[in-house]
Amino acid sequence: MTHRHLAHLQGFSLPEVLLSLGGSSIILILCGLGLSTVSQINQHERTHLHPQQELTRALDFLSAEIHQAQALESVPPAASQYHHHVENAADPLLILKMPQLPRDERVVYFVAPASTPWKGPKAIYRWGPAWDEAGQYQSAPPSHWSIQLIADQIAEAAVPAECPTGTVLPTTPTGISVCMNPAGSIAKITAHRSPEADPVSTKAFTRLKLPPF
Numbered sequence: 194m195t196h197r198h199l200a201h202l203q204g205f206s207l208p209e210v211l212l213s214l215g216g217s218s219i220i221l222i223l224c225g226l227g228l229s230t231v232s233q234i235n236q237h238e239r240t241h242l243h244p245q246q247e248l249t250r251a252l253d254f255l256s257a258e259i260h261q262a263q264a265l266e267s268v269p270p271a272a273s274q275y276h277h278h279v280e281n282a283a284d285p286l287l288i289l290k291m292p293q294l295p296r297d298e299r300v301v302y303f304v305a306p307a308s309t310p311w312k313g314p315k316a317i318y319r320w321g322p323a324w325d326e327a328g329q330y331q332s333a334p335p336s337h338w339s340i341q342l343i344a345d346q347i348a349e350a351a352v353p354a355e356c357p358t359g360t361v362l363p364t365t366p367t368g369i370s371v372c373m374n375p376a377g378s379i380a381k382i383t384a385h386r387s388p389e390a391d392p393v394s395t396k397a398f399t400r401l402k403l404p405p406f
Contacts, residue, residue, distance in 0.1 A: 284363035
């Protein structure tokens with residue numbers, strides 16, 4: 194057999210094999226970079242969507258309790274235990290008059306600086322009675338009511354409130370605002386997690402369904 198036939202039967206030369214492996218490696222690296230980029234984009238989207246979804250659920254929770262309220266108010270009663278349990282730095286957001294609570298007590302949602310381990314700068318809290326397994330208010334006296342976190346990572350920046358005929362709460366809204374109609378029966382709630390994120394909004398009605406604004 195001639196050398197020419199041997200060379201033909203030996204297949205690829207070492208340089209050709211190395212070049213082929215090098216090309217395959219480049220393709221694998223490029224594919225890896227592509228997958229990494231896609232993974233980073235997906236992670237960014239999850240990081241962005243997850244807090245927004247949490248905020249949406251928080252406003253749904255708030256709306257559900259508003260549906261059970263007799264009326265909405267702008268200031269907690271002076272005799273309420275709220276003033277003894279919540280710091281002055283808190284800004285009342287929604288005051289719910291509930292038919293099953295003592296005369297001078299309200300469920301109060303308020304905005305305050307986020308406390309550890311929650312993420313700031315602001316957070317939405319609820320002060321009021323806890324629920325039992327049947328979804329009813331527990332019978333503990335107001336002095337034993339607790340403060341519960343509803344949502345953290347609320348923006349610090351001012352929120353422009355569109356409320357031509359109602360009352361805006363808090364008085365200087367930052368991160369979240371409520372527009373309450375004069376009859377105290379409807380609340381439009383708008384919240385921001387960050388200046389870059391889209392706002393989350395909802396509208397809730399009290400059980401009495403008083404005239405809208």
